[in-house]
Amino acid sequence: MLIINGILAAIFAALTAIVAKIGLKNVDPMVATGVRSVVMSIFLCMVLVFFKKDVKNVLSDQNAVIFIIISGILGAISMFFYFNGLQLGEASKLTALDRTSVIFVYILAVLFLSEEIRWQSILGSVMIAAGAILMIK
Numbered sequence: 826m827l828i829i830n831g832i833l834a835a836i837f838a839a840l841t842a843i844v845a846k847i848g849l850k851n852v853d854p855m856v857a858t859g860v861r862s863v864v865m866s867i868f869l870c871m872v873l874v875f876f877k878k879d880v881k882n883v884l885s886d887q888n889a890v891i892f893i894i895i896s897g898i899l900g901a902i903s904m905f906f907y908f909n910g911l912q913l914g915e916a917s918k919l920t921a922l923d924r925t926s927v928i929f930v931y932i933l934a935v936l937f938l939s940e941e942i943r944w945q946s947i948l949g950s951v952m953i954a955a956g957a958i959l960m961i962k
Contacts, residue, residue: 839920845908846916854908861908862901921960927953 849857873880883889910919928950936938 841917842911842920846911849908849912854912855905858905858908859903861904918961921957925953925957 844858845861883893907923909921912946931940931946931950935942
């Protein structure tokens with residue numbers, strides 16, 4: 826299921842980049858990010874209701890709430906820079922740079938989540954960086 830979720834996330838991220846690039850032609854990227862966030866919130870609330878998810882469990886865990894709020898803020902900042910970049914340049918180049926986040930996630934996961942340092946992950950990170958460099962040339 827991890828692979829299926831990962832591939833579906835990648836497909837929808839690709840669709841998001843194309844649709845956002847088209848939509849940002851004459852729109853302020855900060856406003857677009859705000860509108861997108863509202864749409865996402867409404868959609869996700871509908872999904873929670875549809876699947877009858879119990880929100881009380883999350884809200885009762887103060888630590889979880891703090892980290893989810895921080896994650897939301899960081900995600901909003903990321904989306905602002907992404908939308909700003911889409912307005913300034915080519916979607917494929919920006920997305921290649923954006924996907925180098927995998928490298929940063931790996932480094933931070935090793936430092937803060939005690940994930941293993943593996944040669945395969947290091948090699949993969951180097952290949953992602955090389956791919957991003959090739960894509961932006």
